[in-house]
Amino acid sequence: xxxxxxxxxxxxxVFTPEEASRFLPPGGGDPQNDVILAWExxxxxxxxxxxxxxxxxxxxxxxxxxxxxGVGRIAEVGAGTGRLTMELIxxxxxxVAVEPAxxxxxxxxxxxxxxxxxHRARVVHGFFDQLxxxxxxxxxxxxxxxxxxxxxxGGETGLAxxxxxxxxxxxxxxxxxxxxxxxxARGYRHVSFPGPMSAQFGSYADAVELAEVFFPRAAGEVRRxxxxxxxxxxxxxxxxxxxxxKVLAG
Ligand SMILES: C[S@@+](CC[C@H](N)C(=O)[O-])C[C@H]1O[C@@H](n2cnc3c(N)ncnc32)[C@H](O)[C@@H]1O
Numbered sequence: 001x002x003x004x005x006x007x008x009x010x011x012x013x014v015f016t017p018e019e020a021s022r023f024l025p026p027g028g029g030d031p032q033n034d035v036i037l038a039w040e041x042x043x044x045x046x047x048x049x050x051x052x053x054x055x056x057x058x059x060x061x062x063x064x065x066x067x068x069x070g071v072g073r074i075a076e077v078g079a080g081t082g083r084l085t086m087e088l089i090x091x092x093x094x095x096v097a098v099e100p101a102x103x104x105x106x107x108x109x110x111x112x113x114x115x116x117x118x119h120r121a122r123v124v125h126g127f128f129d130q131l132x133x134x135x136x137x138x139x140x141x142x143x144x145x146x147x148x149x150x151x152x153x154g155g156e157t158g159l160a161x162x163x164x165x166x167x168x169x170x171x172x173x174x175x176x177x178x179x180x181x182x183x184x185a186r187g188y189r190h191v192s193f194p195g196p197m198s199a200q201f202g203s204y205a206d207a208v209e210l211a212e213v214f215f216p217r218a219a220g221e222v223r224r225x226x227x228x229x230x231x232x233x234x235x236x237x238x239x240x241x242x243x244x245x246k247v248l249a250g
Contacts, residue, residue, distance in 0.1 A: 002216040007031040007041040014044045019100060022127060022152040036153075040101075043080070047103040051081040053210055056201045059084070059144070060241040062193030063175055067091055068140055075138035075165055077128055077158075078146025082108040084175065089117045092140065096133065098126040128158030136167040144175040145240070149182045159186065169250035176240040188244040197239035198229040211235070 009030055015023060023029075023040045031038040042050050064087045071092045079085045079097035081104050088095045089112075099105045105123050112121050126132040128147065141162045147154040162172050177183055180190055201207035207230055211222040215235045222230055232239040 001213070003038050003042065003213055004032060004035055004216075006213070007038055007045065011041050011045060012037075014041065018127070022129075036150075043101040043104050045103075047081060047101070047107055049213065050104070051107055052202070052206065053214055054081060054083045056199045056206070056210065057083075057240060058200055059087075059175065060193040060195070060197060060239065063240070063243055066191060066193075066243065067142070067173065068171060071139040073138045074140045074142065075131075075133055077126075077131065077141070077143045077162060078153075079108060079123070080104050080144075080146065082111050084142065084144040085121065086111060086115065086117075088142070089115075089120055093120070095121040096138075097121060097123045098131060098133070099123065100125060100127050128154040128161060131161045131165050133165045135164055136170075138165050139167060139170045140173065141166040141170070142173045142175065145178075147174050147177065149179050159183075163246075163248060166248050168248055171245055171247050173243055173245040175243045176238075177242060177244050180242065180244060183244040186246075188246045191243050191245065193241045195241075196231065197241060198231045199235060201228045201230065204228050 009028065011031065012024065012029065023037060029037050031041055069091045074088050074092035074095045075098065076085055076088060076095065077098045079099045085095060085097045085108060097108060099108065105125065109123050112118050124132055147158060149155055151157065166172050174183055174188065184190060201210060204227055207222050207228050208219065211219040218235050221234050
């Protein structure tokens with residue numbers, strides 16, 4: 001069933017009070033009329049389904065290569081199930097991954113342990129607007145497909161928090177941003193990596209199943225194409241090829 005129809009108000013009880021205060025509008029909220037709320041429920045109720053989608057939507061290799069390498073401390077916010085975290089491990093001596101949704105943290109911890117990276121990464125609970133990290137404690141602070149200008153998902157306070165945690169001369173980077181202009185207006189520079197990009201589903205069956213949930217309008221075309229690689233244009237979303245960054249004054 002498609003994401004917009006998947007959950008009901010009966011599912012809202014999964015939110016902790018601090019999640020509810022950020023994600024629910026005054027008076028409640030209905031995930032069938034608010035897809036952002038539906039995504040938040042997905043992270044808590046079906047995190048493995050999200051992880052299958054994120055595994056298919058691989059970042060442009062240029063994004064990962066662009067990130068600074070050989071740095072000491074990296075902080076990632078909204079780490080989810082680790083699409084970016086697993087790449088960051090090789091680029092810094094220590095990574096702290098901040099993620100509010102407990103079920104997503106469990107998957108990320110499992111992946112880090114399986115890759116024997118547990119000692120180089122710490123997964124912690126936290127939100128953009130109140131990062132549980134000291135001032136100037138990271139050389140790189142990064143978020144991937146997580147930060148938005150909305151207060152519950154970052155906003156002015158969240159951006160200020162990312163910059164507080166980043167040391168002078170360090171870099172704050174927002175990968176796959178949804179509102180580039182908002183970041184550019186705040187002094188961030190845009191980088192985009194060219195070339196055709198496709199979502200890489202595990203199989204054709206996987207492509208069809210995930211399209212029915214996340215890209216229902218494209219599901220017919222995905223079925224007609226009959227393969228596991230599906231161009232992002234077919235899915236109707238921007239490919240993960242952009243980033244916005246700011247190097248803080250030293
Ligand atoms: C689309 S997922 C991206 C996850 C991961 N970065 C990736 O690239 O797959 C968005 C993530 O942001 C997290 N998130 C949502 N609101 C947040 C907030 N206020 N503070 C920190 N993280 C948040 C969600 O729990 C979720 O893991």
